[in-house]
Amino acid sequence: MNFHPNFIELQGIRLEKLVAYVSLGLLMLLPVIDSLLRIFFRISIPDGSLLIRHLVLPVAFLGASLASKNHEHLGIHLGIEHRKDWLGNVSRIVPLFFSGMFLTIFFFAAISSVLIFPEFLEFAWFIPLAVLLLVIPLGFLLIFFRTMPVKPGWKLGFFLLGGLLGILYSLADIRDILGFLGANTTTWKNFDFLWAASAENLRYFILIPLILSAFLGTPLFIVLGGAAVLLYTGQGFTLFGESMGASPVIGSGYTLITQDMVPAIALFTLAGFILSSSQTGERFIRLFKSFFGGLPGGIVVIVVLVSAFFTTFTGASGVTILALGGLLHTILSQGNKGNDRFSVGLITASGSAGILFPPSLAIILYGSIAMIPIDSLFVASLLPGAVMLVAVILAGVIIGRKHHDKGTKFSLKEAFSATLESLPELAVPGIIAALFFSGFATVGETAAWAALYVFVLEVFIRKEISPRDLKKLLNRTLVIVGGVLIILGVARGLSSWLVENGIADLLSQWFASNVQSPLMFLLILNLLLLVVGCFMDLFSAILVVVPILIPVAAVYGINPLHMAVIFLSNMGVGFITPPVGMNLFLASYRFERPLVKIFVDVVPFLAVQLLVVLLITYVPLFFYSLAP
8 A cells, every 4th residue: 555655744734633623622612611501500511620721732732833834933033044154054053953952851841740740640521631731742742843854964963963962951851751650760860960960050051042042033932941941950859850940841831821811812812813714804894994984094094993903812913914914905005095115014013002902812811920800901901002092093194194095985874784794793892891891701711702603603604714714724723822822831931930039029129229210110111121022922921021020010119000001012012113023024024025124114103102102101090090
């Protein structure tokens, strides 16, 4: 029997996607069923919460492995890797070396950690949780092989060299795994501890190049997770001996990813991709055009509102650029006499305000990390979000005033028809608000209801998403969710190290001694967060930076709600701050324009958003007074 040379790989991908699809589907259905049972029969699904929280693991780690297959993990790509000189060679070698090293460490640490998790021997229904837990090391193993260069050569050599160093760093975890399986590991114990001492001295010589490698395209989850591993080296303890650093990272990541709020990240992202894959964008453009199209700059209003809406659900304005950038560019070009530079600049900048509107995933995560009621954060961010939205619209109207067409006259009939057509999708934010604020559903259950609603609406009622389209959007959802959650997992490890070692306290003491004025602290905070927004994705920044900044802000009496809005608005602006704001790179890719031109196009909108951030920062009572 003749097999296709990639037969095994193809079958593996099919099985991998099937497991991820089923997990995502159950993640959507089980919370809905559970909430209905609770309301009408006052019972819950036995072990339902335990199963739902662990179903996130296949979605996260299989999704991350699919992201590796497509080379779509988040990173800072400056384009150096395309150069043909020595610098280009270095930029291609270094990320491979560190990827090989830390993926190896993560793999062995994941096995060592999973075997001693209390949940390893538990069942949820008839499903052994061990099966779901073992997806963690499996995911790292798949990422390893999909990152490894296929062709023999110096790239493969450096990748395997990193893997070899990773094995040395994993000796304690390997010993623990063999010890768990009953093997006698005393023969290498002395060598293990000798290497542990050497590795602890070596860690800072590796840490600095690792951090610098982020600018060469090393995936962010490798940089953040690797930094956590190196910092933890020699500190933690595993079941049978001294840890080499990765076990605390895996344990912290597992604790975060299996929190009750994490399914909301996957499900709201799914809802956003379903909406963006259907004709919802066209309906919304028709709707807003019927109301604003006759006004000077009405097309600008349309683009900003549509961008903000989809950013709210997908969790990142960069996804909106990729998903709807082409459609919005066409609309703007038609309504602005083909002014391409203005169109690209507006689209790149207009999605950031969506971060401040419910059900923003950033708000949900921030509230969970800072232990602030999420409903309070939702309310507190509404007015700042509205001000940011209006500011971007006004900037677009004024900057593009020379290029606006007169548009069409307002028609009550067209407005009514467009509203009626868009009403099912317009109901989504209302449904979310009603479910969550009424107490009918938790954040995760609300996300499940929203995802199920738009799934049934677009797939079965409107029938705008074919089975083939559904498969594509599920793949995109898994890639984005997996890429985000694996960063969240390893970033939690780094955050834990920073907290455990009193970095926040040291920073608080330094600020208290050197910065007396709360206003000066806020100015420094703005500058710091803009830099962080350039170099880190929003979710990992929340995990790593927020636990450090909250105690410092408390020293100056900054209201926690005010601090949250300052943080989120700064991070949104950081996405479009040159030279390395993440959305700038995505816009360059989507519109096929040189990065430098994107910089120039976005500067006017960046200036306006910076002014709004200053307003949010220095007029706190105006912005959080609405919060309960």
